[in-house]
Amino acid sequence: MPPLPVDAQLPELLAALSASTRCVLEAPPGAGKTTRVPLALLEAEWLAGRSIVMLEPRRMAARNAARYMASLLGEDVGRTVGYRVRLDSRVGPATRIVVVTEGILTRMLQDDPELSGVGCLIFDEFHERSLHADLGLALALDCQEGLRETLRILVMSATLDAASILALLERNFSGPVPSLRSEGRAWPVETRYLPPARADRPLERDVAEAVRRALREETGSVLVFLPGVGEIRKVEALLQDIRSDTVRLCPLYGDLSLAEQDAAIAPLPSPLRKVVLATSIAETSLTIEGVRVVVDAGLSRTLRFDAGSGMSRLVTGRVSLAAAAQRRGRAGRTEAGVCYRLWHEGEEPGMAAHARPEILEADMAPLCLELAVWGVAHPSALRWLDEPPEEGVRQALALLRGLGAVDGAGRATPRGRAMARLPLHPRLAHMLLEGAALGMGRTACLLAALAEERDPLAVPEVDVRSRLALLEGGGGGSLAARIREAARQFARLLSLKGKASEVPSFDEAERAGALLALAYPDRVAQRRERGSFRLAQGRGAFLDPHDPLADELFLAVGGLNAASGNARIWQAAPLSRETLEALYGSRFETRSDVFWDERQEAGAASRRTYYGALVLEERPLREGGGDLAGQRASAVLDGIRRLGLSCLPWTEELEQWRLRVRLLASLEPEAWPDLSDAVLLADLESWLAPFLEGISRRSHFSRIDLGAALRSLVPWDKLRRVEREVPAALEVPSGSHVRLRYEASPEGAVPVLAVKLQELFGMVKTPAVAGGRVPVLVHLLSPAGRPLQITRDLEHFWRHGYPLVRAEMRGRYPKHPWPEDPFTAMPTRHTNRRLRASAP
Secondary structure: OOOOHHHHHHHHHHHHHHHOOEEEEEOOOOOOHHHHHHHHHOOOHHHOOOEEEEEOOOHHHHHHHHHHHHHHOOOOOOOOEEEEEOOEEEOOOOOOEEEEOOOHHHHHHHHOOOOOOEEEEEEOOHHHOOHHHHHHHHHHHHHHHHOOOOOEEEEEEOOOOHHHHHHHHHOOOOOOOOEEEOOOOOOOEEEEEOOOOOOOOOHHHHHHHHHHHHHHHOOOEEEEEOOOHHHHHHHHHHOHHHOOOOEEEEEEOOOOOHHHHHHHHOOOOOOOEEEEEEOHHHOOOOOOOOEEEEEEOOEEEEEEEEOOOOEEEEEEEEOOHHHHHHHHHHHHOOOOEEEEEOOOHHHHHHOOOOOOOHHHOOOOHHHHHHHHHHOOOOHHHOOOOOOOOHHHHHHHHHHHHHOOOEOOOOOEOHHHHHHHOOOOOHHHHHHHHHHHHOOOHHHHHHHHHHHHOOOOOOOOOOEHHHHHHHHHOOOOHHHHHHHHHHHHHHHHHOOOOOHHHOOOOOOHHHHHHHHHHHHOHHHEEEEEEOOEEEEOOOOEEEOOOOOOOOOOOEEEEEEEEOOOOOEEEEEEEEOOHHHHHHHHHHHOEEEEEEEEEOOOOEEEEEEEEEEOOEEEEEEEOOOOOHHHHHHHHHHHHHHHHHHOHHHOOOOHHHHHHHHHHHHHHHHOOOOOOOOOHHHHHHOHHHHOHHHOOOOOEHHHHHHOOHHHHHHOOOOHHHHHHHHHHOOOEEEOOOOOEEEEEEEEEOOEEEEEEEEEHHHHOOOOOOOEEOOOOEEOEEEEEOOOOOEEEEEOOHHHHHHHHHHHHHHHHOOOOOOOOOOOOOOOOOOOOOOHHHHHHHOO
């Protein structure tokens, strides 16, 4: 075997694991930790002939690590070294090293909590922080502390937060945990930035252009990082013309066949070159021979769970700096290389240092079910590097209770234990078990396999029955064949012997809908209008109004795009009211409701039958006793909230009064009530409800004594202060009582006095309200009532502004007085002629 950097640490590692049952090894990509460490541990005395189980976060990496280790021993996979991944296993009686992934370790722990035949657990590439790795480590630590003190636990990573993982491992441990580091071996990599020229240009075109440039400028094979399979296909289509005798295009992602994966990974003789179009699967675990150029689109796609809606969605975002460094490092595995980054160097300070751990983003239902089977009712009973989010746990436990997987105390039921044995999300496991009991096991297996794979339809349709017809008919190419094989494996797990043994409980048209409803009871959808639906969980959903399913009264929804507030339905099947009742009749709830009828704009009462948030039946109720009347008042308040305060009988006087109170409240926030729309709407029950007697519909709102309702919020002594300190009108020097207008402002309210200029002759000090604390904004008007000047400083206006106004206005309004000295002139609202007539 050629020497690798980690070889230098192997003696120290063996000594550490001989002295301690826990250890941490940090080694960068290319150091050889994945393949050299398990082989080195095989002859350790403490292993005592037991096996080594190594957890890999990705299936492709698990298979390839096992195959490479077997080749180093000159053996086939399945002898000394084997692997077990979801629905695929290569192990034998003599297997000592088993590489596992995707919950296999969890299943092993559940089947044998002592792991009696295992001497060492290795958590490889732990920096990827997969949910299964976090769960596996939590269970392994619990096993080691409670059942198997001699079990060795080794955590290996390329870029590890060593302090955090050591703190976790040293908790409740008898001594310090050894931490080793291999420096690795990496060649220098030059980084070249190629930011997109235009923000609106498709990513795939920029990537294709960068690949062409890399092939022109550099030698060796090219590894391209793209966020997902869709982008890989598009870039592959754009690069078809580069295929030649010396250049090969090789996609690389988890759903490919083993032969296609091998083609992307295997070395090529010079002068052949590969362009490998990969997802993030190629960041760390795989070694792709011949690569010395990396093109990084800088994006990754992750599944993010929204506990509030109970739905997951794929999110595409910028990679972390750690992931970008991992990708860049792939160009320097065997010689000096080049990395083309398709972003601007100045963006990097704003990039996250590390990706968020999956445990903080994922659906907690699978984890909570495994913990319940382990005997833990809540994740807080175990130790985690990052605690599972409480909201996600709460939502997951509610779902599991609804599926019958856990009881009220969070303990696993017999049904829950059976569900956990299936390598599926609890929703799909429940569908398989219930479907088999209802004589629809084969169809359930196909639907479960469909949910785990890409869509086999070339032109996707919403109706899932089209996919079932394709699969049952034997068409669809390699992807459909893989789905059928997965379904057959599920059928074997369920011990389904053949279609002839099944007696379906529902006819063929209803079968798919019934099964989807078993998996997703919260996603049963009821039509509101063509193409618009309401889900049982309460959220809105839609599909194209021209879709054949757009007019169905009920749908069982399997696939949703939850990226927006109104989720788009992309996989569903029809469901009848009768089938829904046959499945979930025990969950139907009938009650008398009083509500606001938006069409009638009135409070209404009816007897309703509910399934979740869906109203299945409704019968109007006539006005009854006091309780029903009280509920109707609450319905009217709900209607007012929906319509907004503007639906109430506001008058100009009331609006002005509210602004007057608002002005005082801005000066004394603690002493005055907040009469803003938001506060009034939130507290309708306390101030408006007592004034709604006899009010049941919008046409009655004009009868509400809104003034009395609003004034009830202000104590009597403060009501007098309103009239005294922020009056509705002011007496001006001419003797007129001029109305003040209060205008809303961010600070509160502004008092405005609009008055003819001649009526203020002799007034030097600007009038003020609120005890002199708030000067009035004076709008000085012409004799025709048009604005001449706006001021809060009358004296300044008389001295500096008035001469200019007088010079311009005296010719335009000669019948009105325009004295030279406004300070001594008599204020008046009359013309010169009237003034002369009234003179003595």
